[in-house]
Amino acid sequence: MTSNGESKLTDDIKALIGVEGEEHEVTVWGVEREGLRRFTQAVMDPDPRHFDEKFAKSTKFGETTTPGIYVTYLNRTHPREDDPVTRAFKENPVSDGIGGVRTSSRPGALPDIPTDLVRVLNAGNEIEVYKYPSMGDRVFAKNKYHNITERVGRDGSHMLIITMETTYRNQDGTLLCITRSSSFRR
C-alpha cells in the first residue's frame, strides 16, 4: 500500500513495547453468582456447571465453574468512582463511549498511546485458559504492551495495531488465564 503520510509508529510509541502495569485487583467484590448469571445469560451459555452447584460438585471441577474468559470482564466501575459515562459526555458531548470512559487513571492501567489516532476497532484475540475462577476468588491482573506495529490501509492512511497482554491470577497466585488483545487505532 502507498502511504499518504508520516509513520504513526513514533519512537515514543515504540518505547512502550514491553511496558508493564502494576498487578492490580480487578474484582470489586470477588467472583460472585449474580455477575456470573448476568454474564452467562449475555453470552448465551446455558451450562449447568455455572449455576447448579450440586451438579457442578459432581464434575471434575468439583465446584461451580465460571467461563475462563469471565476474568477479563471483572474490571467494572467501582461504586466509589464517579460515573464515567456522565463524565465522558460532559467532557465531549459526542464521545464514542470509549474516549473518556476508559482512562489510564485506573490501577494497573498502561500509559496511554501518544497518538492522534482515536478510533478503536478490535483486531484479534488470543486466550489461554488454565483454571476457572472459583466463587469468592479475588482476581488480580497485570497488563503489558506485548507489541505495537503499524499498517498502511488501502487508502494510504496509517493505523496502529496494539497488542496488550493481560495475565490473570487469583489471590493465591494461581494462574487463571492469559489474554492478548489486539486493536486497530485509526
Added chain:
Amino acid sequence: MPTQEELRNKEQTYYDDVEVGQDLPPYIIGPMTPTHLFRWSAAIENWHRIHYDQDFSIYHDGLPNILAQGSWKQSVMPQYLKDLCLPNGWAWKVQFQHRAMIVPGDTITVSAKVTNKYEKDGLGFVEVETGMTNQDGINTCPGNGTIVLPIKGGKEIPYPFVAPEE
C-alpha cells in the same frame, strides 16, 4: 447451541475419536438482534456506542449498522471449545482475528476442523481451525485453537491445567 440438558449429559469425545480433517459439531447462533448486542454491552459495561447506538454507528463512524462486540466473539469461541471438550477435556487456547463485522440479522455458525493431533505427556492435544461464519459464507473470525481431549485408558487431564513444556 446445546441445551442445558445436553451439556449436563454430554458424552466425552476422546482423542482417539477425532481425525485430522474432521469437522467437529458446530454451534448455530442467531439471528442476532440489537437486543442481544445491548445485553452484552450492559453485562460487561462496554459503552462503545457502535454496539447499541445505530445513528452514531452509521452517521458518525460510517459503519453499516451497530456491530456485535469483539468481546462477545472472544467469549463465544472459548465457550464453544469448552463445550466440545466436556465433561473431562480442556479447551486450552484459541486465537482469532476479527475480519468481518457481525451485524443484527446475522446467523453465525461457529465451527472447528481438526488440523493436527499429537500426544504429549500422556495427554491428547488436538489443534483446530476455528471459524465464525455468517449466513453468506463469510468467516468473520478465522482462527485456530488447541484443545486437550482424554485418551481412552489414559491419564486424567490435570485441573488446573498445566501446559506442557515446550
